[in-house]
Amino acid sequence: MTSVLITGANKGLGYETARRLGKLGWRVFLGSRDEGRGRAAAQKLAAEGAQVVMVPLDVTSQEAVAGAVRLVREHTDRMDVLINNAGTAGGGVNPAKATAEDIHAVYDRLGPIGW
Ligand SMILES: NC(=O)c1ccc[n+]([C@@H]2O[C@H](COP(=O)([O-])OP(=O)(O)OC[C@H]3O[C@@H](n4cnc5c(N)ncnc54)[C@H](OP(=O)(O)O)[C@@H]3O)[C@@H](O)[C@H]2O)c1
Numbered sequence: 744m745t746s747v748l749i750t751g752a753n754k755g756l757g758y759e760t761a762r763r764l765g766k767l768g769w770r771v772f773l774g775s776r777d778e779g780r781g782r783a784a785a786q787k788l789a790a791e792g793a794q795v796v797m798v799p800l801d802v803t804s805q806e807a808v809a810g811a812v813r814l815v816r817e818h819t820d821r822m823d824v825l826i827n828n829a830g831t832a833g834g835g836v837n838p839a840k841a842t843a844e845d846i847h848a849v850y851d852r853l854g855p856i857g858w
Contacts, residue, residue, distance in 0.1 A: 744794075746819050748772040748811075750802050751829025753784040760826060765793025772815055772822075774829065776801035802829045 747764055751757040753775035761771045765788050773788070775781025778799050785797040796818055800811040815822060836845045 744768065744770050745823045746770045746772065746821065747824040747826060748774060748798065748815060748822055749826040749828055750774040750800055751776070753777065753780040757826070757828040758784055760828065761795070762788055762791070762793070765791065765795060768794075770794045770796070770819070772796050772798050772818075774798045774800035774802075774811065776807075776829070800829075802827070 745768075747761075747769050749757050749761050749764075749771065752761045752771075752773040757774075761773050761784070765771045771788065771793055773781060773785050773795050775784065775797060776799070778797070781797040781799065785795045788795045796814075798811045798814055799807065801807040831849060834845075834848075
């Protein structure tokens with residue numbers, strides 16, 4: 744069975760990707776920085792028949808990444824696909840007016856994730 748971890752999968756493009764891959768029979772590790780939102784999303788997908796494991800994961804936290812690796816390894820010793828989707832477009836700040844903080848808010852979301 745193909746396994747995929749999707750970060751920021753509790754909503755938006757990440758959730759839709761999880762939904763579609765779940766329908767294809769992939770095992771979906773659904774990353775969410777908020778456990779409540781993640782569980783709600785995972786339950787919806789499971790109700791549609793997907794094999795889904797919710798993984799608490801804030802991609803800006805090294806500790807959370809390490810915890811996610813431990814959790815995934817309890818279920819599988821291999822990850823076929825990583826979709827590092829979590830992020831923000833930065834709220835549409837005009838580039839000419841963006842501050843260093845605005846830019847960090849976008850780039851920090853790339854986080855320390857690595858497998
Ligand atoms: N939609 C577009 O047209 C478009 C265009 C270009 C690029 N993108 C990129 O594609 C990705 C998904 O876009 P989207 O429209 O689906 O965005 P979205 O609806 O805002 O969803 C973003 C997801 O990322 C999560 N997230 C944000 N920061 C996080 C963090 N530090 N750790 C873990 N999860 C985090 C959010 O969690 P919460 O629910 O907790 O906030 C949410 O689940 C983003 O990276 C975005 O920049 C989107």
